[in-house]
Amino acid sequence: MRPLTEDETKTFFKKLSNYVGKNISSLIDRPDGMYCFRLHKNRVYYVREEIMKLAISVGSKNLISLGICFGKFNNSGKFRLHITSLVYIAQYSKYKVWVKSNGIMSFLYGNHILKAHVGKMSEDVPEHMGVVIYSLDSDTPLGFGATAKAATEVSKANPNAIIVYHQADAGEYLRDEDTLF
Amino acid sequence: MGRKAKNKQDVPLPIEIEKQVGKTTAGLRNKLSYITHKNQKAANNKKASGKKTNSNTISFVKAEDHSPAPIKNTVKNISQKTHNQTIPSNKRPASKSSITPAKKIKSQSWDSDENEADQAPVAEQSDIDQNSSEEEDLSDDANDDTPDSDKEQSNEPADPRTQHKKMLFDLDSESESSQSELDDIPDQEEHDSDLGSDQDDHLEDSDEEYDSDKVNDSFSDSDDGDNTIAGLERKSERLTKLQSIMDEEGEKELLESKLHMPALQETEVFVLPEADEIEAEESGIKDMKSIQVRIQEIINVLNNFTRLKQSDRSRSDYISQLQSDLQFVYGYNEYLLTKLMEIFPISELVEFLEANESPRPITIRVNTLKSKRKQVAQALIKRGVNLDVISGKWSKVGLTIYESPVPIGATPEYMSGLYMIQSASSFLPVLALDPQPNERVLDMSAAPGGKSTYVAALMQNSGIVFVNDANKDRTRALVANIHRLGVTNTLVSNYDGREFPKVMGGFDRVLLDAPCSGTGVISKDPSVKTNKSEADFVMLTQLQKELLIAAIDSASASKAGIIVYSTCSITVDEDEAVVNYALSKRPNVKLVETGIDFGKSGFTSFRGKHFDSSLALTKRFYPHTNNMDGFFVAKFQKVSNSKK
Numbered sequence: 001m002r003p004l005t006e007d008e009t010k011t012f013f014k015k016l017s018n019y020v021g022k023n024i025s026s027l028i029d030r031p032d033g034m035y036c037f038r039l040h041k042n043r044v045y046y047v048r049e050e051i052m053k054l055a056i057s058v059g060s061k062n063l064i065s066l067g068i069c070f071g072k073f074n075n076s077g078k079f080r081l082h083i084t085s086l087v088y089i090a091q092y093s094k095y096k097v098w099v100k101s102n103g104i105m106s107f108l109y110g111n112h113i114l115k116a117h118v119g120k121m122s123e124d125v126p127e128h129m130g131v132v133i134y135s136l137d138s139d140t141p142l143g144f145g146a147t148a149k150a151a152t153e154v155s156k157a158n159p160n161a162i163i164v165y166h167q168a169d170a171g172e173y174l175r176d177e178d179t180l181f
Numbered sequence: 182m183g184r185k186a187k188n189k190q191d192v193p194l195p196i197e198i199e200k201q202v203g204k205t206t207a208g209l210r211n212k213l214s215y216i217t218h219k220n221q222k223a224a225n226n227k228k229a230s231g232k233k234t235n236s237n238t239i240s241f242v243k244a245e246d247h248s249p250a251p252i253k254n255t256v257k258n259i260s261q262k263t264h265n266q267t268i269p270s271n272k273r274p275a276s277k278s279s280i281t282p283a284k285k286i287k288s289q290s291w292d293s294d295e296n297e298a299d300q301a302p303v304a305e306q307s308d309i310d311q312n313s314s315e316e317e318d319l320s321d322d323a324n325d326d327t328p329d330s331d332k333e334q335s336n337e338p339a340d341p342r343t344q345h346k347k348m349l350f351d352l353d354s355e356s357e358s359s360q361s362e363l364d365d366i367p368d369q370e371e372h373d374s375d376l377g378s379d380q381d382d383h384l385e386d387s388d389e390e391y392d393s394d395k396v397n398d399s400f401s402d403s404d405d406g407d408n409t410i411a412g413l414e415r416k417s418e419r420l421t422k423l424q425s426i427m428d429e430e431g432e433k434e435l436l437e438s439k440l441h442m443p444a445l446q447e448t449e450v451f452v453l454p455e456a457d458e459i460e461a462e463e464s465g466i467k468d469m470k471s472i473q474v475r476i477q478e479i480i481n482v483l484n485n486f487t488r489l490k491q492s493d494r495s496r497s498d499y500i501s502q503l504q505s506d507l508q509f510v511y512g513y514n515e516y517l518l519t520k521l522m523e524i525f526p527i528s529e530l531v532e533f534l535e536a537n538e539s540p541r542p543i544t545i546r547v548n549t550l551k552s553k554r555k556q557v558a559q560a561l562i563k564r565g566v567n568l569d570v571i572s573g574k575w576s577k578v579g580l581t582i583y584e585s586p587v588p589i590g591a592t593p594e595y596m597s598g599l600y601m602i603q604s605a606s607s608f609l610p611v612l613a614l615d616p617q618p619n620e621r622v623l624d625m626s627a628a629p630g631g632k633s634t635y636v637a638a639l640m641q642n643s644g645i646v647f648v649n650d651a652n653k654d655r656t657r658a659l660v661a662n663i664h665r666l667g668v669t670n671t672l673v674s675n676y677d678g679r680e681f682p683k684v685m686g687g688f689d690r691v692l693l694d695a696p697c698s699g700t701g702v703i704s705k706d707p708s709v710k711t712n713k714s715e716a717d718f719v720m721l722t723q724l725q726k727e728l729l730i731a732a733i734d735s736a737s738a739s740k741a742g743i744i745v746y747s748t749c750s751i752t753v754d755e756d757e758a759v760v761n762y763a764l765s766k767r768p769n770v771k772l773v774e775t776g777i778d779f780g781k782s783g784f785t786s787f788r789g790k791h792f793d794s795s796l797a798l799t800k801r802f803y804p805h806t807n808n809m810d811g812f813f814v815a816k817f818q819k820v821s822n823s824k825k
Binding site for chain 2: 051057058064065068170
């Protein structure tokens with residue numbers, strides 16, 4: 001476990017800002033305690049400092065996880081955001097898309113979101129922007145993705161057009177348990 | 182499952198089935214003729230057994246030998262009733278006449294369902310039901326008598342057969358309801374409505390008869406709409422008088438029935454099979470049903486040993502036979518069954534074994550970090566799930582799932598972490614631990630994380646939950662659950678729990694849900710029945726002791742200093758013995774109340790071993806009494822940090 005290097009921080013924050021925008025600052029300066037990002041086995045964890053200090057005394061072989069895992073760096077140095085980060089991403093997200101009940105299961109099985117499934121979405125979403133997917137009925141976050149079209153173009157699209165590309169969904173907890181953690 | 186599997190193994194060849202069917206029907210005819218013509222019984226039996234020549238026959242003969250017993254007994258019980266009648270003398274003849282036809286009908290009905298007759302217990306039951314329905318047709322008075330006399334019998338301490346008791350109660354309840362209908366009509370004609378309602382109240386008690394008759398006799402002319410206070414007083418006086426009369430007569434009857442208890446006829450005594458018979462049975466095909474009947478018989482004998490035993494057999498003969506039969510029927514290995522027999526009295530043991538054959542209801546725990554019980558319940562009901570809050574008021578976050586058209590572990594609500602599938606019993610150690618916000622808590626063997634996420638939820642994501650599991654593969658599911666439920670205050674490690682005070686100490690609270698044999702969760706994992714040997718128990722108890730010592734040493738007395746030890750096993754070796762060991766090795770801890778107000782207290786002595794008296798503060802939970810997995814919870818308080 002170690003703090004992120006400058007390059008890593010840059011890559012990571014660039015990725016993260018795609019979803020939470022300027023809210024990154026509120027992830028770091030929190031009123032309820034000091035929080036930090038730590039890298040452990042290529043994964044980035046977001047954790048309260050108290051817990052991080054305890055984790056120092058745990059052997060790196062024995063340390064499995066701490067706090068919340070945001071995602072991992074792959075071998076080529078790119079950062080990939082995991083579904084596990086949803087708890088924070090949803091909290092600070094800038095743009096949201098609400099999915100109707102007929103599209104929920106489809107999305108949770110890893111499919112893109114079609115226009116027919118979109119209940120409502122934030123008005124000013126640009127193209128290729130990270131969005132958090134919510135369920136329209138219960139308003140619970142289900143995952144996140146990237147817009148295929150800007151919000152302004154959505155009304156012109158045909159019902160089968162992809163609006164949001166799938167990136168991560170809560171179904172991965174069941175499908176990808178072996179590779180995710 | 183075990184039972185079915187056993188049955189499959191013993192599938193007989195078609196020829197054998199033919200033989201068997203032929204023989205059993207022959208045997209049943211014998212039984213029937215025995216009931217109707219008791220005198221010819223011996224001759225008939227001879228004929229039947231004379232026909233059988235090959236080695237397998239013995240088991241069948243045996244099956245016949247004792248399966249008639251229950252039938253005889255029911256007949257006898259009913260006839261006994263007539264003997265024991267002492268009260269309202271004018272009713273005696275009526276009741277006798279009412280029962281004799283019933284007896285006849287019974288024997289006829291045996292004739293008619295010959296094919297089912299080898300399912301002795303079931304057939305019997307239905308028979309009795311028929312019987313009672315027949316009785317409904319009989320006169321009021323007769324109906325009044327039967328249930329009452331039944332009760333006398335069941336009250337008798339000497340009544341031999343619990344099985345029949347049960348059935349007689351069934352009969353009671355039916356005839357009672359029928360009786361209430363019958364009674365109400367004539368009574369309301371005679372009395373004002375007040376009395377009628379009185380009667381209704383009393384119908385559930387055993388004194389219907391008095392209400393309907395004595396009340397009739399003595400007050401039929403006296404009460405005419407007395408709504409005044411004086412009238413009510415009078416009425417209550419009458420009732421108390423009645424009550425005292427009833428009590429007296431009840432006692433009298435009880436005494437008399439004791440005196441008049443007919444001597445057992447030899448044919449009614451259950452005969453324990455001889456050693457050579459058993460051998461023959463082992464080599465041949467065992468008949469599941471006859472063995473189940475035999476189990477019931479042996480339990481009856483054991484429940485009333487002095488009266489029903491064979492003079493030349495000892496209690497241990499019966500018990501060893503019972504054990505081998507139970508082993509066969511439920512598929513346990515000898516070692517585990519012996520262990521279980523040590524824990525439970527015989528009748529409770531069968532209840533426990535039966536409870537292990539049926540699954541416990543699925544329960545879920547609502548994740549209070551993300552949602553509320555009401556919301557989750559509503560969302561699931563929308564999906565067509567049939568659910569209810571967990572029975573009892575001890576949990577505010579539990580829901581029981583009765584039926585679900587969708588897989589409960591794959592709904593969008595589950596995936597977004599609104600609830601966790603978790604057995605009701607595993608709520609208990611967390612409730613006992615009672616974690617408070619901003620504490621440092623250790624969960625020593627946490628996977629798959631049901632309890633640790635519950636701890637985190639109770640702490641509202643504050644403080645630190647140090648989650649450990651010794652098995653690296655299982656930590657994956659643990660981490661997945663932690664993230665899914667949105668728990669942010671954990672640190673997951675992969676140590677052997679025994680290393681613990683060295684890795685880190687000074688915890689406020691430590692939860693040790695120790696690895697165990699799983700004898701409390703046999704309904705979930707039936708392989709426990711056969712794959713646990715003495716060596717496993719020795720190894721496990723050793724590990725449990727070491728872990729508990731490590732857990733105690735990891736807690737800090739200067740903080741909350743609470744340690745909770747729990748297992749999903751019900752053997753004393755893994756529970757009380759381990760706790761007692763820890764108490765003796767670490768005098769700086771003491772047991773405290775778990776804070777759970779149901780379940781049984783732990784054993785303070787067991788088969789000659791005496792444990793610390795404070796072990797009564799520990800709690801045991803059983804599948805057959807609490808309808809949750811078998812579980813054990815002990816809560817320690819650390820009083821000082823010095824180990825001496």
